[in-house]
Amino acid sequence: xxxxxxxxxxxxxxxxxxxxxxxxxxxxxxxxxxxxxxxxxxxxxxxxxxxxxxxxxxxxxxxxxxxxxxxxxxxxxxxxxxxxxxxxxxxxxxxxxxxxxxxxxxxxxxxxxxxxxxxxxxxxxxxxxxxxxxxxxxxxxxxxxxxxxxxxxxxxxxxxxxxxxxxxxxxxxxxxxxxxxxxxxxxxxxxxxxxxxxxxxxxxxxxxxxxxxxxxxxxxxxxxxxxxxxxxxxxxxxxxxxxxxxxxxxxxxxxxxxxxxxxxxxxxxxxxxxxxxxxxxxxxxxxxxxxxxxxxxxxxxxxxxxxxxxxxxxxxxxxxxxxxxxxxxxxxxxxxx
Numbered sequence: 001x002x003x004x005x006x007x008x009x010x011x012x013x014x015x016x017x018x019x020x021x022x023x024x025x026x027x028x029x030x031x032x033x034x035x036x037x038x039x040x041x042x043x044x045x046x047x048x049x050x051x052x053x054x055x056x057x058x059x060x061x062x063x064x065x066x067x068x069x070x071x072x073x074x075x076x077x078x079x080x081x082x083x084x085x086x087x088x089x090x091x092x093x094x095x096x097x098x099x100x101x102x103x104x105x106x107x108x109x110x111x112x113x114x115x116x117x118x119x120x121x122x123x124x125x126x127x128x129x130x131x132x133x134x135x136x137x138x139x140x141x142x143x144x145x146x147x148x149x150x151x152x153x154x155x156x157x158x159x160x161x162x163x164x165x166x167x168x169x170x171x172x173x174x175x176x177x178x179x180x181x182x183x184x185x186x187x188x189x190x191x192x193x194x195x196x197x198x199x200x201x202x203x204x205x206x207x208x209x210x211x212x213x214x215x216x217x218x219x220x221x222x223x224x225x226x227x228x229x230x231x232x233x234x235x236x237x238x239x240x241x242x243x244x245x246x247x248x249x250x251x252x253x254x255x256x257x258x259x260x261x262x263x264x265x266x267x268x269x270x271x272x273x274x275x276x277x278x279x280x281x282x283x284x285x286x287x288x289x290x291x292x293x294x295x296x297x298x299x300x301x302x303x304x305x306x307x308x309x310x311x312x313x314x315x316x317x318x319x320x321x322x323x324x325x326x327x328x329x330x331x332x333x334x335x336x337x
Contacts, residue, residue, distance in 0.1 A: 002122070002143045002145065003063055003122040003123055003144075003145040004206075005036075005166065005206050005208065005228040005229045006206070006228055008034065008035055008036060008063075008229060009034035009035075010033060010034030010035045010333060010337055011035070011219075011223060011227075011228065011229040011230060012030070012034075012035040012036075012219060012229065012230055012231075012232060012333060012336055012337070013030070013035060013036045013037075013038065013065070013168075013208060013210075013229055013230070013231040013232070014026060014027065014029075014030030014035060014036070014037045014038060014231075014232065014233070014236050014329065015038060015210060015231045015232060015233030015236075016038035016039065016040035016041075016042075016065070016066075016067035016125070016127075016233075017040055017176060017233050017236075017237070017242075017316070018040040018041075018042035018043055018069075018176070019042075019043065019314075019316070020243040020244060020245055020248075021040075021233075021236070021237055021242045021243050021244045021248075022038060022039060022040040022242075022243065023052075023241060023242065023243040024039065024052050024053075024055035024056040024058075024059055025059065025241040026236065026239060026241040026242050026243065026329065027039050027056040027059075027060070027064060027065075028056050028059035028060040028064070028241075029239070029241045029328065029329035029330065030236075030329055030333070031060040031061065031062045031063060031064055032059075032060060032061050032062070032330070033329055033330040033333040033334075034062075034333065035229075035333060036062075036063055036064075036065050036122075036123065036229070037056065037060065037064060037065065038064075038065040038066060038067050038123075038125065039052050039053045039056050039064070039065070039066045039067070039121075040067050041053075041066060041067060041068045041069070041107075041112050041115075042067070042068070042069045042107060042127075043107065044108075045108060046108045046111035046112050046114070046115050049066075049108075049112055049115050050115045050118070050119060053066055053115065053119045053121060054119055057119065057121070063121075063122035063123065064121045064122060064123075065121055065122065065123035065124070065125060065147075066116060066119075066121040066123070066124050066125070067124070067125045067126070067127060067149075068107070068109070068112050068113075068116075068124065068125075068126055068127070069107050069126075069127050069128050070109075070126045070127065070128045070129030070130060070131065071106035071107060071109050071128075071129070072128055072129055072181070072182075072183045072290075073183070074104050074183065074268075074288075074289050074290060074291075074292060075183040075184035075268075075288040075289060075290070076268055076287050076288050076289020076290070076292055076293065077287070077289070080287035080288075080289060081102050081268075081287055081289045081292050081293060081296065083285075083287070084285065084286060084287050084289075084293065084296070085099055085102070085296055087282065087285050088282070088296070088297065088300065091278070091282075091300055091312060092299075092300055092303075094312075095300060095303035095304055095307060095309075095312060096303060097299045097300050097302070097303035098299055099296055099297070099299060099300060100295045100296050100297065100298045100299045100300075101295060101296075102289070102292035102293065102295055102296045103291075103292060103295050104291065104292055105291065107291070113131070113135060113138075113139075116139060116142075116144060117138065117139070117142050117144075120142055120143060120144060121144060122144070122145060123144065123145045123146075123147060124139055124144050124145070124146055124147070125146075125147035125148070125149055125168060126146070126147070126148055126149060127149045127177065127179045128177075128179060128180070128181065128183070128269075129181050130146075130148040130158070130159045130162045130164055131146070131162065132162065133161075133162050133163050136162050136163035136164060137163060140163065140165065145165045145166065146163070146164045146165050146166075147164060147165065147166045147167065147168055147208065148160075148162070148164040148166075148167050148168070149167075149168045149170055149179040149210075150167050150168070150169055150170065150179065150181075150199070151169070151170050151172075151178060151179050151180050151181075151187065151188045151195070152188050152190070152195070153195070153198050153199055153202055155179075155180075155181050156169070156199045156202065156203055157202070157203075158181065160203055160205065164205065165205060165206075166205050166206040166207065166208060166228070167199060167203065167205060167206075167207055167208070168207075168208040168209075168210050168231055169192070169195050169196050169199050169207060169208070169209055169210065169211075170192075170210045170211045171190075171191060171192025171193075171195060171196075171209075171210065171211030171212055172187065172188065172189050172190070172191070172192070172211065172212075173192065173211050173212025173272075173318050173319040173320065174210060174211035174212060174233070174234075174272060174318050175233055175234040175237075175260070175272050175273065175316045175317040175318035175319075175321070176233065176271055176272065176273075176316040176318075177267070177269055177270070177271040177316075178262070178269075178270045178271065178272070180270065183269060183288065183290055184288055186270075187262060187270045192209060192210075192211050192212065192213075192222070193221075193222075193225065196209050196222060196225055196226070196227060197225065197226075200225070200226045200227075206228040207226065207227055207228065208227060208228060208229045208230070208231050209222035209225070209227035209229075209230050209231065210230070210231035210232070210233075211318065212234075212318045212319050212320050213230050213231070213232050213235070213320075214232070214234065214235050214318070214320035214323040214324070215320075215323060215336070216335060216336050216337060218230070218320075219232075219336050219337065230336075232336070233318070234317050234318035234320065234321055234324060235320075235323075235324060235325065235332060235336070236329060236332060237249070237252060237317065237321075237324055238252060238253075238324050238325065238326045239326070239327070239328065239329045239332055240326075240327060240328050240329070241328070241329050245305050246308075247304070247305045247308060247309070247310050247313060247315075248310075248313075248315055248316075250310065251274055251276075251310035251315045252274070252315065252317060252321055252324055253324075254310070257274040257275070257276070257310075257315070258275075259274075259275050260272050260273060260274055260275060260317055260318065260319050260321065261273070261274075261275040261279050261283070263279045263283050263286070263314075264283070264286050264287070264288055264293070265278060265279055265282045265283045265286035265293075265297075266278070266293070266294070266297055266301065266313075266314040267290055267291065267293055267294040267297070267314070268286070268287065268288055268289035268290040268291065268292055268293025268294060268296075269288070269290035269291075269293075269294075271314065271316060272316065272317070272318060272319070273314045273315045273316040273317055274310070274315040274317055274321070276310060276311045276312075276313075276315065277311035277312070278311055278312045278313070300312060301313040301314060
């Protein structure tokens with residue numbers, strides 16, 4: 001592949017974070033500090049994705065990455081999701097919002113692949129699955145390195161069979177959505193160190209380590225264990241260049257929040273965020289069903305943000321959120337090496 005992680009001056013990837021944090025400025029700052037920044041395509045239209053990716057390329061002095069959500073069938077049923085909508089009706093009334101219309105879509109998959117082939121970022125990574133063998137081939141022919149995000153050895157082997165150039169292993173401490181391929185499966189709990197060692201021993205491609213990495217010691221540990229780079233997301237949520245909402249930023253620094261939880265209550269897919277009232281009250285009744293539940297709760301979560309209330313919105317964060325630094329990306333990166 002044309003891109004080689006080992007060529008990075010700083011072997012740190014600023015992870016793609018959907019829903020606002022991943023701005024062109026954040027991605028470019030990660031690259032300009034010697035690492036690799038990403039634009040997150042999730043939930044964007046293909047046109048907006050193209051604009052943001054192009055903007056990041058224009059701001060960056062080196063390579064830029066992009067991340068897409070790979071479409072998977074929903075694990076939900078219409079009846080389960082309708083019951084959940086009924087349960088959430090009082091929440092919508094509380095925040096003066098209308099619940100969204102549940103729907104399945106593929107997040108504009110084909111159009112976003114065309115954006116990749118047109119703009120040609122140096123790296124394209126994929127979450128929830130990987131492109132087909134043919135799609136991987138098209139991307140590689142265009143000079144784009146293809147990275148599969150994986151949470152188990154089996155997923156890594158599947159990604160390799162599809163023709164990826166590298167894998168990013170995600171440990172269970174990661175913030176945001178778990179990258180599990182099977183939308184109905186419980187997320188793996190294998191510690192990152194064990195997963196990294198297992199995958200490293202079984203594959204012949206570069207391996208990136210991700211999930212709960214917050215400090216220079218964390219980064220040094222995975223590099224010493226054979227990872228070509230460390231991917232960090234939560235560590236950059238409070239960066240000056242991040243697009244994290246004011247509610248998200250405040251909650252990450254609010255002492256009322258003491259722990260994270262893995263929940264399906266917000267999106268119908270397992271993801272880790274600060275344990276708040278919504279998780280406590282609705283996790284037990286929340287069905288699987290992604291992206292239907294995401295679209296169902298989206299207006300409610302937006303209303304919670306407008307109200308300045310962190311208790312009915314997903315505050316995605318990894319387990320090490322207490323160690324998040326502030327300031328410019330370059331300063332945060334300097335403390336990680």
